[in-house]
Amino acid sequence: MANETRLYGIPASPGFGIGQAFIYRKNLPVIKRQVVDNANKEIARFHNALNNARLEIAELRDMIAGRLGRDEAELWTAQLMMLEDVTVIEATADRIREKKQDAASAFQETISQVAETIESSSNQYLKERVADIRDISWRVIKHIQSVDPSVLHKLPRNSVVVSHDLSAADTALMSARNISGFITEVGGKTSHTAIVARSLEIPAVVGIKGVLQQPLPGTTIIVDGTRGVVILDPLPQTLESYQQELKEYQKHISDLKGLRKSKPVTLDGRRIELSANIELPEEIPSVKSHGAKGIGLFRTEYLFLTSSQLPGEEEQFNIYKKVAEKIAPDPVIIRTFDLGGDKINGHGFSPEANPFLGWRAIRFCLDRPEIFRAQLRAILRASAFGPVKIMLPMICCLEEITQTKALLDSIRRELDEKQIAYDRNCQLGVMIETPAAALTSDILAREVDFFSIGSNDLTQYTLAVDRVNEKVAKLYDPFNPAVLKLIKQTIDSGHRSGIWVGLCGEMCADPLAVPLLLGLGLDEFSMNAVSVPEVKRMILKLRMEDCRNIAAEAMEAKSALEARTILSKFVLNIFPDLALICALE
Numbered sequence: 253m254a255n256e257t258r259l260y261g262i263p264a265s266p267g268f269g270i271g272q273a274f275i276y277r278k279n280l281p282v283i284k285r286q287v288v289d290n291a292n293k294e295i296a297r298f299h300n301a302l303n304n305a306r307l308e309i310a311e312l313r314d315m316i317a318g319r320l321g322r323d324e325a326e327l328w329t330a331q332l333m334m335l336e337d338v339t340v341i342e343a344t345a346d347r348i349r350e351k352k353q354d355a356a357s358a359f360q361e362t363i364s365q366v367a368e369t370i371e372s373s374s375n376q377y378l379k380e381r382v383a384d385i386r387d388i389s390w391r392v393i394k395h396i397q398s399v400d401p402s403v404l405h406k407l408p409r410n411s412v413v414v415s416h417d418l419s420a421a422d423t424a425l426m427s428a429r430n431i432s433g434f435i436t437e438v439g440g441k442t443s444h445t446a447i448v449a450r451s452l453e454i455p456a457v458v459g460i461k462g463v464l465q466q467p468l469p470g471t472t473i474i475v476d477g478t479r480g481v482v483i484l485d486p487l488p489q490t491l492e493s494y495q496q497e498l499k500e501y502q503k504h505i506s507d508l509k510g511l512r513k514s515k516p517v518t519l520d521g522r523r524i525e526l527s528a529n530i531e532l533p534e535e536i537p538s539v540k541s542h543g544a545k546g547i548g549l550f551r552t553e554y555l556f557l558t559s560s561q562l563p564g565e566e567e568q569f570n571i572y573k574k575v576a577e578k579i580a581p582d583p584v585i586i587r588t589f590d591l592g593g594d595k596i597n598g599h600g601f602s603p604e605a606n607p608f609l610g611w612r613a614i615r616f617c618l619d620r621p622e623i624f625r626a627q628l629r630a631i632l633r634a635s636a637f638g639p640v641k642i643m644l645p646m647i648c649c650l651e652e653i654t655q656t657k658a659l660l661d662s663i664r665r666e667l668d669e670k671q672i673a674y675d676r677n678c679q680l681g682v683m684i685e686t687p688a689a690a691l692t693s694d695i696l697a698r699e700v701d702f703f704s705i706g707s708n709d710l711t712q713y714t715l716a717v718d719r720v721n722e723k724v725a726k727l728y729d730p731f732n733p734a735v736l737k738l739i740k741q742t743i744d745s746g747h748r749s750g751i752w753v754g755l756c757g758e759m760c761a762d763p764l765a766v767p768l769l770l771g772l773g774l775d776e777f778s779m780n781a782v783s784v785p786e787v788k789r790m791i792l793k794l795r796m797e798d799c800r801n802i803a804a805e806a807m808e809a810k811s812a813l814e815a816r817t818i819l820s821k822f823v824l825n826i827f828p829d830l831a832l833i834c835a836l837e
């Protein structure tokens with residue numbers, strides 16, 4: 253019997269899908285550069301195609317709005333805005349006029365230039381927008397040439413779509429055909445395709461290089477979007493076990509959906525705040541649909557990373573106001589720019605030997621008061637429209653807080669003078685993500701209204717392990733006793749000063765961390781929205797006394813492995829099904 257083939261990629265959207273392979277190659281229009289006689293007529297043809305593409309995207313937006321709600325459809329509003337981009341439109345028209353070039357090749361060259369600039373950026377988030385940009389260009393060119401090369405209408409139901417790349421629009425269109433899942437050769441977790449797949453609950457694995465080279469036609473495929481595994485031609489026993497897993501998963505998901513409105517309270521009555529992390533306002537529908545109460549971390553630096561210019565006060569105010577209004581009456585914690593480190597993209601940054609230890613986050617903001625002031629003013633103004641809190645990243649010493657407070661005082665005076673409304677009780681908190689901040693948390697706690705532990709960076713800085721370097725990835729472990737001691741110390745200092753303490757790193761969504769953090773007394777858990785229902789389910793079934801006992805035991809562990817072993821025994825005893833849902837080592 254032939255063997256099955258297992259391929260490993262990035263788990264982009266959880267769940268399991270089983271179906272027949274459908275190879276999707278976008279038939280890109282063939283474009284041959286041609287000379288035109290009448291440039292004005294060609295420019296008119298281009299504008300006509302732009303209009304048709306706009307209508308098409310608007311239709312797609314309305315389709316998604318009908319299925320998932322208006323907020324969910326905002327991605328397509330952003331795409332519509334790209335089609336209004338004056339620089340791109342004018343550059344294309346100039347090419348047609350000056351070089352007497354045909355509209356299709358002129359537009360393609362303009363878009364290729366934009367895409368190349370973005371592709372060469374070091375920013376992963378931006379790179380993942382390229383598929384959307386190419387999709388837009390494909391749409392416009394299709395209208396210039398009056399052809400429809402789409403094969404999506406022929407897609408059989410329950411297929412597993414295999415493609416080099418997919419745009420968010422492709423994903424949305426495919427969902428209407430009830431596909432079982434999709435696999436792409438490129439892409440990452442934060443691509444819009446992945447975001448759309450998660451909100452439409454389509455299992456997906458991305459980043460499987462060379463999958464299109466496999467013998468795919470007629471092949472049955474299992475997409476394991478939870479673990480990031482794809483199985484081609486599964487053996488009967490693999491198929492059977494996945495069918496069973498799929499059934500259990502579907503039941504699990506429907507049970508979790510039933511929890512959306514229940515409050516996260518432990519069996520013995522301790523209420524926990526469960527909130528979500530967002531990078532972009534477009535994620536708010538997902539925050540709500542997963543039952544999170546508010547936003548525990550809004551990573552505002554992404555507003556910088558997606559635009560070629562620094563957004564000014566007004567632009568930021570409009571975004572923060574919209575987020576505050578949409579999430580109200582729940583709060584949003586707006587973190588001031590955490591630029592630098594692995595999130596550098598021009599804007600005055602020059603390469604540094606040690607960017608994670610360099611000019612980043614609060615250090616950059618305090619050195620560039622004109623940028624910091626604009627952001628703080630925008631946040632304060634937005635606080636008049638919903639519960640908004642301010643949070644400072646990468647704090648290492650008291651002065652960084654006192655300087656920011658002085659700046660905030662002067663902004664408040666300015667707003668008072670101009671009679672501009674803001675919330676006078678707007679809370680100020682800091683991230684505890686450096687050992688320095690954790691070790692001096694007793695001093696810092698007297699200056700602020702809350703702490704949020706950034707376990708991602710706290711682990712990196714405590715263990716001296718670069719969080720994006722795969723060569724040292726095995727050393728990166730938030731369950732290392734050194735990190736656990738700093739987390740405990742931070743929670744204790746916060747509580748002694750009467751302030752609340754949250755945690756907003758990836759650790760929060762780890763099932764092993766839930767009883768530990770509860771037992772240590774954490775007040776707020778903030779994580780990616782998709783993980784909220786699972787963590788809520790755990791909280792509902794846990795008892796504080798048991799959590800305190802197991803946390804005390806885990807704190808005695810001499811290594812990360814020992815702490816993990818203690819916690820996984822405890823967790824699997826109460827939640828045996830978790831062995832299926834998330835691979836516990």
Ligand code: PEP
Nearest residue numbers: 685706707708709756757
């Ligand atoms: C963290 O460091 O844990 C955190 C939440 O911030 P970021 O991942 O954005 O650095």
Ligand code: MG
Nearest residue numbers: 685706708709
């Ligand atoms: Mg951080």
